[in-house]
Amino acid sequence: MYSEKVMDHFTNPRNVGEIEDASGVGTVGNAKCGDIMRIYLDVDEDTKVIKDCKFKTFGCGAAVATSSMATEMVMGKTIYEALQVTNKAVMEALDGLPPVKVHCSLLAEEAIHAALWDYAQKH
């Protein structure tokens, strides 16, 4: 049912945690299942490069796997490049997800956008 990459990122998730004094924080909820996701960004003031990115979620394995992959994909990118990282790209990088789990994967994209928006408002 799940690809090897999904199982890898689920059982060994990257970038789980919080960032103290993060430059941007985004929290979103999933109306379909009631789960929540929070993403923390540490952005370099001068270069606008994302130096660090962490997530926390109460969501399922699909939410964990997509956030793990998405945080890896935005790390080292500028905030403008990070905005282009779509949910579709994250799912492709994970070799796909079952249709019933696509709504879980949206949490990561939405939380990253919310965190970027939070950063933009503060700066």
Place this chain on the structure above:
Amino acid sequence: MYSEKVMDHFTNPRNVGEIEDASGVGTVGNAKCGDIMRIYLDVDEDTKVIKDCKFKTFGCGAAVATSSMATEMVMGKTIYEALQVTNKAVMEALDGLPPVKVHCSLLAEEAIHAALWDYAQKH
């Protein structure tokens, strides 16, 4: 949104894993969210006491917390007593769950019943 006990069992889940040569294994799926749950039981042949109980799930934090609590609650009980451990009792032990998450908590009860059934069929 979540009680302290739920957060405790979610962030520090008890009895995660597999049991090799388990006396009973139960696997159930959640039609609502597509998640799966597997429970392993190690039952003493003579006393019918559950000596060990482990779980694995792809489910969300609520599924993790209820399975963690449920495995603790059936451990040391006979298989007959374990059948009486209801989802309601597990939720009460966790100081409740939000309504949207009740369907997740059913996974643990169903998987334990499936594992007990598996044990009964083999013996």
